[in-house]
Amino acid sequence: MTTYNRSQSQPGYRSSWVVSRPIRESSLAASQRHSAGTLGERFEAGRDRHGNPGQSGREYVGFATLPEQMQRKSVKRGFEFTLMVVGETGLGKSTLVNSLFLTDLYKDRVTLNAEERIDKTAEIQRSSIDIEEQGVRLRLTVVDTPGFGDSVNSENSWGPIISHIESKFEQYYRDESGLNRKNLIDDRVHCCLYFISPYGHGLRPIDIEFMKRLHDKVNIVPIIAKADCLTKTEVKRMKDRVLREISEHEIGIYAFPDCESDEDEDFKKQDQELKASIPFAVIGSNTVVEVNGRRVRGRLYPWGITEVENPKHCDFVKLRNMLIRTHMQDLKDVTRDVHYENYRLGRIRGGGTQLHRERSKLKRDSGVFDEVAEKDRMLEQKEVELRQMQVMLEKMQREMAVTQRNSRGDNLQYDDRRSSTVEV
Ligand SMILES: Nc1nc2c(ncn2[C@@H]2O[C@H](COP(=O)(O)OP(=O)(O)OP(=O)(O)O)[C@@H](O)[C@H]2O)c(=O)[nH]1
Numbered sequence: 001m002t003t004y005n006r007s008q009s010q011p012g013y014r015s016s017w018v019v020s021r022p023i024r025e026s027s028l029a030a031s032q033r034h035s036a037g038t039l040g041e042r043f044e045a046g047r048d049r050h051g052n053p054g055q056s057g058r059e060y061v062g063f064a065t066l067p068e069q070m071q072r073k074s075v076k077r078g079f080e081f082t083l084m085v086v087g088e089t090g091l092g093k094s095t096l097v098n099s100l101f102l103t104d105l106y107k108d109r110v111t112l113n114a115e116e117r118i119d120k121t122a123e124i125q126r127s128s129i130d131i132e133e134q135g136v137r138l139r140l141t142v143v144d145t146p147g148f149g150d151s152v153n154s155e156n157s158w159g160p161i162i163s164h165i166e167s168k169f170e171q172y173y174r175d176e177s178g179l180n181r182k183n184l185i186d187d188r189v190h191c192c193l194y195f196i197s198p199y200g201h202g203l204r205p206i207d208i209e210f211m212k213r214l215h216d217k218v219n220i221v222p223i224i225a226k227a228d229c230l231t232k233t234e235v236k237r238m239k240d241r242v243l244r245e246i247s248e249h250e251i252g253i254y255a256f257p258d259c260e261s262d263e264d265e266d267f268k269k270q271d272q273e274l275k276a277s278i279p280f281a282v283i284g285s286n287t288v289v290e291v292n293g294r295r296v297r298g299r300l301y302p303w304g305i306t307e308v309e310n311p312k313h314c315d316f317v318k319l320r321n322m323l324i325r326t327h328m329q330d331l332k333d334v335t336r337d338v339h340y341e342n343y344r345l346g347r348i349r350g351g352g353t354q355l356h357r358e359r360s361k362l363k364r365d366s367g368v369f370d371e372v373a374e375k376d377r378m379l380e381q382k383e384v385e386l387r388q389m390q391v392m393l394e395k396m397q398r399e400m401a402v403t404q405r406n407s408r409g410d411n412l413q414y415d416d417r418r419s420s421t422v423e424v
């Protein structure tokens, strides 16, 4: 499987890249305790790590509180995360994002109407919800895209999606280099769930083409859709095949970071299970059904019920945990450090992005001026104004010269007259 090598993806990239993940309270507190203790031994002057006089007679410089300070600052700012869903039409993209975020996750929240029957998505739709949990604010944006058919020739399938991703990079690039840097909003797409049909035998040609066009722009997480259509053995076979094909075609999907060696055993086990589940096989539904007195989200069939959140039925919970609880920050980091950085470098070098190609095409086709053309036009106008001023100046100089000559002539006549008078 091709995965992004974070340390080689761009020139000058630090080789000792540290994967960040949500800091768990216990390890954070432990690290602070540890660093406070070490410093205390070095700076003994009767103050604690907050700078207050301490009972132990030790003093701390105080940078042990840096994680706390950073945490406070980030919490104050809030977090943003954008998820995109892409894939063939009718694979359950809109249903899944509704199941994931917009309805069941925050039951008491008034959100978008999610009906069991969701209409075919006709255009790219962005929907955002602001979520707050224990004082932490998260703006979650879901980008739902129209599903495509199975024609490989259709440039229209990926064109608008790639343009959307690049337009968000471009917007960020401009904001970042503009005056409004302080209030920078991160609308970049951090993760793309790519839906694979459960009916075929692995990837279709359009899936390969599509993912290849997306993989250097966004973190792709492959999903096997409608897993309730497959038996357990079929799911396993499908997963193996999809992974093999992804590797054969050198498609770069999101690489889950390695687990740190000092993590506890439970965490390591969870991490292993998560990695072994890729590509996630999911079931989506917006219907609540009753199973043994429990009300669950699921799909009711004549022969039984498939439960969306039952780990024995599908990987829905794993996917949701990965997106929200464990890998959200890493997905954002990779977007910033790899995908956006690629875009930014391309932009600085003169940009060969689809967005720019489209802009120049638009300029050629419809005469619409982009920013550069607008500047050229303004410069030309200034030149015309300068030329006009020069002409006016020359005219004024000529007129002044004539006036001076005339007045000199008058004086000469006068002098002549005077001298003649003298002579007489
Ligand atoms: N069997 C099964 N059906 C599903 C699942 N998820 C969604 N569906 C059904 O599939 C149909 C299409 O679902 P959508 O969510 O509209 O599919 P989509 O991918 O958004 O389709 P487009 O908007 O055309 O791209 C609906 O009838 C859903 O109820 C699933 O996990 N299993």
Ligand SMILES: [Mg+2]
Pocket: 093, 094, 095, 119, 120, 121, 144, 145, 146, 147
């Ligand atoms: Mg849809």
